[in-house]
Amino acid sequence: MEDALLIDAAERYLRGEMSIQEKEFFEEMRKNNAELDQLVVEKIFFLNELDKYSETKHFIHLLNETSSKLTEQGIIEKNAVKGRAKVVFLWNKYKKTIAVAASIAGIVSIIGGILTSVFNNNKINNIKPLVEKIKEQDNKYKSLEKKIGQLNTGNISNKPKAESKFRATGFLVDVNNNLIVTNAHVLNEAKNQLFIEDNKGNQFIAKPVFVNNENDLAILQITDEDFKKYLPAPFGIKKNVAELGEQIFTLGYPKQEIVYNEGYVSAKNGYQMDTVFYQISATANEGNSGSPVINKNGDLIGVVSSRETNSEGVVFVIKSSFIQKAINDLKQSSELTNIRITTNPSLRGSDRVSQVKKVQDYIFMIKGN
Amino acid sequence: MNLSEEEKQLLVGLANKDNQIIELIYKENYSMITNLVINNNGSSDDAADIFQEGMIVLFEKSKQPGFELHCQLKTYLYSVCRRLWLKKLQQQKKGGVKIEDIEQVISVEEDIELHERNQVNFTIMENAMSKIGEPCKSLLEAYYIHKKPMHQIADEFSYTNADNAKTQKYKCLVRLKKLFFAQYKNG
Structure with a gap:
């Protein structure tokens, strides 16, 4: 099975989007083919990691929004951030990951x-x-x-x-x-x-x-x-x-x-x-x-x-x-x-x-x- | 110590990424963490970073199935941020700093260790993401991070229909997976 198809199947399986027959067929296939099963396991692991990543990413996004909003309203104080461009502010937030990403590249x-x-x-x-x-x-x-x-x-x-x-x-x-x-x-x-x-x-x-x-x-x-x-x-x-x-x-x-x-x-x-x-x-x-x-x-x-x-x-x-x-x-x-x-x-x-x-x-x- | 109903609700809200709850936790705890960091050799930028990381630890914790917090949220957040800041000071070789505690402190070692492991995979995924290029990056972010529906993504990225966008998404996913494992298996 092609990689993209398999990842599609794994994702629908994880999210419970498969029909009962399809699910049975999929599970049967995994049971009978150890190699395929290994591939599915790998994909499931990857998709879970991607989910975790996406969750954290989204959460950070919300945190930044909240923090900007509260700073604007003067409810929380951020001396260093005040008056600085938002880009700079976001840069500071992300600089750690960005630095790592840059070094990887x-x-x-x-x-x-x-x-x-x-x-x-x-x-x-x-x-x-x-x-x-x-x-x-x-x-x-x-x-x-x-x-x-x-x-x-x-x-x-x-x-x-x-x-x-x-x-x-x-x-x-x-x-x-x-x-x-x-x-x-x-x-x-x-x-x-x-x-x-x-x-x-x-x-x-x-x-x-x-x-x-x-x-x-x-x-x-x-x-x-x-x-x-x-x-x-x-x-x-x-x-x-x-x-x-x-x-x-x-x-x-x-x-x-x-x-x-x-x-x-x-x-x-x-x-x-x-x-x-x-x-x-x-x-x-x-x-x-x-x-x-x-x-x-x-x-x-x-x-x-x-x-x-x-x-x-x-x-x-x-x-x-x-x-x-x-x-x-x-x-x-x-x-x-x-x-x-x-x-x-x-x-x-x-x-x-x-x-x-x-x-x-x-x-x-x-x-x- | 049992948590009040109100605190339990805060944590459920946090796990669901409820905007208002996040705001509430921010309002009630931010100045405490700022004081902690600034009074111990840090800047307000450092404080913002530490608070954010502390919130992520709390968020990860709140998402664990059947988790319980055996202290007040405030105490937990303070303990986590305190530990994170101490670590950072040690990394910057400003070690040996003794923090004058302004709050009660509990042990959070296990949670921090878990967080650090998560952080490793997070960074690997982030790097993989930064390497797949456009339109893959935006496409996957739209779908996975911002949870946009496929037809909207098809619209935004000018695909003729949702199915085409979906095919493209799987191609991108396969590439991301390769990049992810290339580094994951290495590390």
Whole structure:
């Protein structure tokens, strides 16, 4: 049964608006179909919550009316309110809920470590409350990383590891110049050093060669001599627009280990209809900034940039056409004329497990301090 | 202590959102709460907020099936507002304030806890509402909060008939439900 029909049925059932036959039929259906029953239970819970909300909302409305009326009549005194516009008065009444609502509407950029972003100030304000929490988390990660580092010192590279203030994700797109794509907002965190780290803990110095804050894209070049040559990337960059409902997967570093996630394209535009982004339904956490989003053909459809603060699974992804554009711009404006992007992805036709296996070596942590 | 008939009626009226009863409770208690808050580090704005929240707690209480108030309404409201204000002071790190009581105080911890739980879901719903966009928000508010009949809503929102408005309402409801659970299951 369709969701809307079911919610209609649940509502009429709750309000006793069903005929006896319909009610019997409905109850019978619930009894025989546990799955359906679960859905009904969920809807009933929701409708009850909505009722409670509506009641309280209406009551607050009445309280405000009463309070305004009595204040006007001079029966109750409200010094601070007197002479002020009613809007201000209502604002004060509601400011608490409004503030929460506003912060919910905000979006959070997904980068482990301290949060700042290329987003405008308004949005930064909205994400402020999260900052401290993530700092704490970051410190926990750090101490954990240190411990892990101590345990494995034998295996990891001989170079002393640089301390990192943050962690994000990036991926190798060109092997002639060792170019890595990530988010522009990630670079704001690297005041001194910028480096990438592979899944074995080896670190390589990198420098930004292209930054577009508007589209939140950056391209880094690995300048470290120790970086060994890779084969061309197994994924291509999708030229046309991804389809709604298209299955996708992401790989990134929300923790000190590569993490796989899957989902689908849920909207063709991003936060507040921003056309630079898609919205995907998938899990993404701090550290996922810069993660590639790849479809089943092995085409890169975008780069993870941010997510809605309080809605799990609402993730915004920079469209691949902007990545292609960034690469073209870089080609024209620099000496890096031999950039080559894979056009015939070797991922095509493989199953998901082998796709992931092939891709994961091309994905790096972006770190710095 | 048994409540007088008059007080019982006040509570029934409150549960039914009777305008006159609300006004009466306002008139009889507002200055008491203002005194409480202003004499303890608060502004008159704070007092208005606290009074409103106290009224909501009382309203929630009055709607509970078979509820009883074991003290005067005035005492209850004072105790609730006092507790709410103390909490607020603690949040603002103005803690350690000792309130000079001007009224008798009873324990209202359980009611406040219930209220806080309600408040969490209320805020989640409020956020979901703020995110569904127009015309959904206004449509659902018209139907659920202001209890307008469907044909009137169809008129106001220029739907051809009540059935169309109803279909639209269910679509909006499904979206609201998704937004609500997205956060509810998260929290």
